[in-house]
Amino acid sequence: xxxxxxxxxxxxxxYGVIGREYSRYRRPDPAIAGLIRDALRxxxxxxxxxxxxGSYEPTDLEVTALEPSxxxxxxxxxxxxxxxxxxxxxxxxADGIFDAGMATFTVHQWQNLAQGLAEMRRVVRGPIVILxxxxxELTKSWLNDYAPEMIAVEAKRYPPMxxxxxxxxxxASVRPVPIPLRCSDGFGEAxxxxxxxxxxxxxxxxxxxxxxxxxxxxxxxxxxxxxxxxSGAWDARYGHLRTQPSFDGSLKLIVGHxxxxxxxxx
Numbered sequence: 604x605x606x607x608x609x610x611x612x613x614x615x616x617x618y619g620v621i622g623r624e625y626s627r628y629r630r631p632d633p634a635i636a637g638l639i640r641d642a643l644r645x646x647x648x649x650x651x652x653x654x655x656x657g658s659y660e661p662t663d664l665e666v667t668a669l670e671p672s673x674x675x676x677x678x679x680x681x682x683x684x685x686x687x688x689x690x691x692x693x694x695x696x697a698d699g700i701f702d703a704g705m706a707t708f709t710v711h712q713w714q715n716l717a718q719g720l721a722e723m724r725r726v727v728r729g730p731i732v733i734l735x736x737x738x739x740e741l742t743k744s745w746l747n748d749y750a751p752e753m754i755a756v757e758a759k760r761y762p763p764m765x766x767x768x769x770x771x772x773x774x775a776s777v778r779p780v781p782i783p784l785r786c787s788d789g790f791g792e793a794x795x796x797x798x799x800x801x802x803x804x805x806x807x808x809x810x811x812x813x814x815x816x817x818x819x820x821x822x823x824x825x826x827x828x829x830x831x832x833x834s835g836a837w838d839a840r841y842g843h844l845r846t847q848p849s850f851d852g853s854l855k856l857i858v859g860h861x862x863x864x865x866x867x868x869x
Contacts, residue, residue: 626656626678628789628809629708635659635734635780635788635854639705642732642858646703652691652723653709657683658788659734660705667701669694691719696726699862703727707734708790710767711760720770720859727861731771734780736761736790740853744792745841746801750816750824757791757812764855771859778856781849792852796844798828798837 640661643649651660654668656678668686670676676686689695691706691713704727713719723731738758741747747754768775786793791810794800802825807813813821831837844850 624805624809626680628806629656629658630787630789631658632783632786632788632793634783635786636661638778638780638856639707639732639734642856643703643705643730646701646729648700648702650694650696650701650704650723650727652694652704652706652719653712654679654686655707655709656680657686659707667696690714691722694722694726698725699728701727701861703729704731704861705733706731710735710762716762716766717770720767724771724859724861729861731859731861733767733771733857733859735767735855735857736792736853737764737777737855738853739763743852744795745798745837745844746791749828750820752816752820753791753812753824756815760812760815761853764857767857768859771857775857775859778858779851780854780856782852782854783849784847790854792850792854795850795852796847798832798841802828 636659639659643661643664646664648665649661649667651666651668654660654670655672655675657668657680660666660668660683662682666684668679668684669689670686671688671690673688676688679686687695692715704723706723710716710719710733720731736757738761741754741758741761744754764777768777782792782795784796789800789806789809791812794806800806807821828837838845
């Protein structure tokens with residue numbers, strides 16, 4: 604396995620640097636949380652891999668959280684269980700010990716996607732629920748017009764849906780997730796109708812793709828967006844998004860199965 608960052612971050616982003624205010628900007632959205640909770644049924648025990656600060660962990664179930672980054676583990680609120688240090692590719696659990704598994708906004712950080720998902724299938728008996736983005740649909744966002752370099756980086760980092768479904772088995776499904784207008788989880792597309800929010804450097808830091816582009820990209824983004832908001836150019840083109848109840852972007856819910864599910868392929 605590749606060398607990890609000082610705080611334990613195991614992917615390509617150093618959350619010891621960019622993740623210090625993550626929980627301030629990336630709060631679980633109730634509508635998205637409801638879809639995840641429904642997909643986990645009828646589980647009682649759940650493994651959350653790449654658990655971060657605990658977003659979307661159902662509080663009415665027995666959750667075991669696994670997270671490599673010390674910075675992210677430290678941001679978990681007191682009402683959630685403490686996270687175990689570990690990585691997806693080497694889960695420290697016995698076969699079939701969990702009713703269900705979940706992984707939200709994390710698979711693009713795994714060093715070996717197939718191995719990580721195989722490990723989840725090994726330790727989970729029932730549904731495996733993944734929240735991720737379809738890299739082929741990231742250009743739907745207005746952000747592509749203002750920071751195409753950042754969107755291109757995101758598209759290269761997120762695994763295609765076909766890779767996820769292939770690793771989860773032939774009965775795995777991909778479901779679109781509508782993004783609410785006031786989405787409290789501040790990933791890039793969550794601001795589809797609130798462009799001013801992305802002028803906040805903290806909001807951009809909470810989206811790891813910005814850390815992979817030259818600082819001049821963010822500087823140009825802020826300069827051009829500020830200009831277009833002041834002149835009305837952004838609203839002339841995208842103003843309808845300010846009142847659009849939801850946005851069908853790249854966000855997807857992928858549901859597969861563990862070792863004992865009747866839907867697991869032979």
